[in-house]
Amino acid sequence: MSAVAIRLELALGAFELECALELDSKSVGIFGPSGAGKTSLLEAVAGWRRPRAGRVAVGGRVLFDSAAGVDLPPGARGVGYVPQEGLLFPHWDVRRNVRAGRGRGGGEELFERALDVLELRPLLARGVATLSGGERQRVALARALCSAPELLLFDEPLGGLDLPLRRRILPYLVRVREAFDVPLLFVSHDPTEVQAVCDHVVVLAQGRVTAEGAPLAVLGGPGVGGTDFENVLRGEVATSGEATAELCVPPGLRVQVPLRGLREGDTALFGLRADDILISVAPEPPRGLSARNVLPARVVRLDARGADVVLCAVPLSAAGPGPELLVGLTPGAVRELELAPGRAVHLVFKTQSCHLLTVV
Amino acid sequence: MDGSVLPALSVTLRVALAATVLCGLPGVALGYLLARRSFPGKIAVETLSALPLVLPPTAVGFLLLRLFSLDGPLGAAGLSFDVLLTWKGAVLASAAMAFPLVARTARVAFEGVEPRLETMARSLGFSRTRVLVAVTLPLARRGLLAAVALGFGRALGEFGATAIVAGSIAGETQTLSLLIYEELNLGHDAAALRLVGLTAVLAFGVLFAVERLLRAKGVAR
Numbered sequence: 001m002s003a004v005a006i007r008l009e010l011a012l013g014a015f016e017l018e019c020a021l022e023l024d025s026k027s028v029g030i031f032g033p034s035g036a037g038k039t040s041l042l043e044a045v046a047g048w049r050r051p052r053a054g055r056v057a058v059g060g061r062v063l064f065d066s067a068a069g070v071d072l073p074p075g076a077r078g079v080g081y082v083p084q085e086g087l088l089f090p091h092w093d094v095r096r097n098v099r100a101g102r103g104r105g106g107g108e109e110l111f112e113r114a115l116d117v118l119e120l121r122p123l124l125a126r127g128v129a130t131l132s133g134g135e136r137q138r139v140a141l142a143r144a145l146c147s148a149p150e151l152l153l154f155d156e157p158l159g160g161l162d163l164p165l166r167r168r169i170l171p172y173l174v175r176v177r178e179a180f181d182v183p184l185l186f187v188s189h190d191p192t193e194v195q196a197v198c199d200h201v202v203v204l205a206q207g208r209v210t211a212e213g214a215p216l217a218v219l220g221g222p223g224v225g226g227t228d229f230e231n232v233l234r235g236e237v238a239t240s241g242e243a244t245a246e247l248c249v250p251p252g253l254r255v256q257v258p259l260r261g262l263r264e265g266d267t268a269l270f271g272l273r274a275d276d277i278l279i280s281v282a283p284e285p286p287r288g289l290s291a292r293n294v295l296p297a298r299v300v301r302l303d304a305r306g307a308d309v310v311l312c313a314v315p316l317s318a319a320g321p322g323p324e325l326l327v328g329l330t331p332g333a334v335r336e337l338e339l340a341p342g343r344a345v346h347l348v349f350k351t352q353s354c355h356l357l358t359v360v
Numbered sequence: 361m362d363g364s365v366l367p368a369l370s371v372t373l374r375v376a377l378a379a380t381v382l383c384g385l386p387g388v389a390l391g392y393l394l395a396r397r398s399f400p401g402k403i404a405v406e407t408l409s410a411l412p413l414v415l416p417p418t419a420v421g422f423l424l425l426r427l428f429s430l431d432g433p434l435g436a437a438g439l440s441f442d443v444l445l446t447w448k449g450a451v452l453a454s455a456a457m458a459f460p461l462v463a464r465t466a467r468v469a470f471e472g473v474e475p476r477l478e479t480m481a482r483s484l485g486f487s488r489t490r491v492l493v494a495v496t497l498p499l500a501r502r503g504l505l506a507a508v509a510l511g512f513g514r515a516l517g518e519f520g521a522t523a524i525v526a527g528s529i530a531g532e533t534q535t536l537s538l539l540i541y542e543e544l545n546l547g548h549d550a551a552a553l554r555l556v557g558l559t560a561v562l563a564f565g566v567l568f569a570v571e572r573l574l575r576a577k578g579v580a581r
Binding site: 046047048073074075077079081083085087089090091100101143147 | 476482
């Protein structure tokens, strides 16, 4: 049985949201243009919006079933919802807001753990009006976790938040994912974030599921992200030097990354833009470059993306193939280098092209 | 100062206070119902409750008089409560006139509370009562205080309905507004003017407090 099974028909202003999802993954990203119905989907699952028909089940427990006449009220659904605007209670301080989550039976231990994971202890006595946007989200997330949910819904705000600000919640989402055994349904507008947090992605457009699958395959596929796609490398810091560290990406890739205060043994996530990777078709690893990362790889496929081409390659190590990486190329380069699936190449990128997303 | 001023001031304050107490809770309750619930006949209830705002106060007074007189519907049923020509009548008349103002202002105060906050509280497992007590009322607090203060202000200046139901008995039902009328009738223009000044100060104080309450922003909204 799937952990989360959702089948919904819901009338929205201009169109109808119709989707059927069977989700076994621990964290699922919902991606798509604004107005695609992402928020409405979360609200229907949380019981804030009544679908016209359908069925929602979490861990075998039926929350809504139009055919059987089941429609649990929001408070009985066991769903922790973090809406876009956070909806913190403005007349309470942070402590009381987080504790409000305990109304549904979350214990003291859960409260303490949520405070630790989301680093809220220094903020406990603050009024919520004085918090920054990122802090508010953390408080709302802690409150949701405190309610001992069987499913966590996180709706990321889009409006007005620039990328660096938005990314500030990323480390916390990754940590929540590690520290709490709760499936997460996560609406995001940032492909990098989805890759970092989710192991399954659903793309929604005009109320329909248009693509679904592993993050790289879906987000790197045609018709979703732009050419400014960012690969996400996850690994353990093996050795750290003066200004660089070596990231060990399973099963056996070694990537030079900027130090950024990392210590040996840290698990870190790095972003690497598709446009920042060079391809060499020379049989030997190219020499005499300032770039410190030269990885043998094999071309998996090539996809046209507007005027550009996105090449998917799998880096190779003695221990086996590593995670797929996307490389942005011009059609001219593809022709000249005679790039085709199966071809052996080297991927070249600078240490500085890898930027730290978060330490887990 | 004229010897009748202090008793009139005292009667005015006591009557207005009692009237506020009498109409405060039902007014706030009606404001909540109108803001948050839908029910059949809602528009009729809304209109009916606003009627004293536009009816001549004398008309309201006359209706109350008929209602509570010994041969009226309530009086005949033994429910006259001894209101006619007593301080209770002044309280009743003032409360009737202040009630719509309290209800309407309270309604606006409740409408100013983000309904999604209430849904969130429900979602977190709060009971309906707890949502009301812990979320809605505290968030509407300032608007509700303003509603009650406006009701008090309205009761302070009540004249028409009070005159008909309670008369103008010095020290018992004679409020400042009734006293002004009496002084004018007696040709004591200077005394009337002094009383007008006094009521203006009272009214200004109340309205100033209301403005402060309604304008305050931020955490304690």
